[in-house]
Amino acid sequence: MNETLNITDRSRLRRSHERGHFDRDSINSILDAQPMCSVGYVIDGIPFVTPTLQWREGNRVYWHGSSASRALRNSRDAQVCLSVAILDGFVLARSGMHHSVNSRSVTLFGTAVRVEDPVEKLNKLARFVNGLFPGRYEGLRPDHVQDLKATMVLGMEISEGSAKVRTGGPNDEEEDYALPIWAGVIPVHTSVGEPIPDPRNIDGVPVPNHVQTFKL
Amino acid sequence: MNETLNITDRSRLRRSHERGHFDRDSINSILDAQPMCSVGYVIDGIPFVTPTLQWREGNRVYWHGSSASRALRNSRDAQVCLSVAILDGFVLARSGMHHSVNSRSVTLFGTAVRVEDPVEKLNKLARFVNGLFPGRYEGLRPDHVQDLKATMVLGMEISEGSAKVRTGGPNDEEEDYALPIWAGVIPVHTSVGEPIPDPRNIDGVPVPNHVQTFKL
Secondary structure: OOOOOOOOOOOOOOOOOEEEEOOHHHHHHHHHHOOEEEEEEEEOOEEEEEEEEEEEEOOEEEEEEEOOOHHHHHHEOOEEEEEEEEEEEEEEOOEHHHOEEEEEEEEEEEEEEEOOOHHHHHHHHHHHHHHHOOOOHHHOEOOOHHHHHOEEEEEEEOOEEEEEEEOOOOOOOHHHHHOOOOOEEEEEEEEEOOOEEOOOOOOOOOOOHHHHOOOO | OOOOOOOOOOOOOOOOOEEEEOOHHHHHHHHHHOOEEEEEEEEOOEEEEEEEEEEEEOOEEEEEEEOOOHHHHHHEOOEEEEEEEEEEEEEEOOEHHHOEEEEEEEEEEEEEEEOOOHHHHHHHHHHHHHHHOOOOHHHOEOOOHHHHHOEEEEEEEOOEEEEEEEOOOOOOOHHHHHOOOOOEEEEEEEEEOOOEEOOOOOOOOOOOHHHHOOOO
């Protein structure tokens, strides 16, 4: 197992304010902050990118889908690239060239392996639900066996990849700071709105704590 | 030119509340709503996914980066997959299986073509800046020739791809609606914070309208 996360030169984003972060804590914190990810895979030499949700358990990252999914069938036992990117702001500079975005991103490479054991698969899916909504899974109607069969869980070791983070303001050419041009950052936030109960909820069913306190 | 956008079965996301949208208006509205995208490409059979910003002009989508970028050099004249995915909410159902996300996504396939003509490239980059911040480009310090040379702009025709949209609440099994389980939607919004001026802005430089009214 390669414990050292490899530094890649795959991103064009490295600029002055940017730092490559290759330690597990940096990578994990970005994975844990945003479940939405993009999984890249290859079919007959053609690149495909599928948005899906990822969740992390220790040094592995997982995602799931229908067992019939073309994306999952073609990712299984194949080389994939999993990318999480969070937009934190727009950086407005004094020249077009130095405009940028503040962002956090992780790119992981590896072989996607299917979780074969049904009990392990169920545990992974329960961790997925509970990772977003602590304690929710145990209160749900138990999964039907046929639904589990129709679901594929893929996992990948977090062993090759990198995190990239850009923060802060614009980084202009020294002579451009004298120009009367507004420069700065427009922050971008992801926020969670008021929960919308299903009209078919049973009267009086309480809003669970994992809904009331949900944050992204 | 293929004016009919092809329906693909590449996404596993199609469920009851979901509709595939294959008309230009649906695809364009999603591309225009979120500049962050993921570009998938292949190097030596290995899939790569790079987050970047896209912008649209008519029936073409563009993205850019350093001319030295491995991502761009390997995408040029090659088959790529460009994906935009917007998370609109978490859908909490009465079983794990029916949990979902509300989202809008576009997946485009095609060959990435470099914008060769320097004047056209400059125009594309100006449209990129002005697309986000109307009128900003004309007020900036003009781009240096060497900076333009160091920048590559790639474009792709929007001719093969699909949009997928899921909205609404959970879609549970009929017998599960009798269960005393809270189900519903937790909406997710992207919002823009108060602009943060660069401390080195010239005293009294006004905050432009394109900053004050910026929305995502």
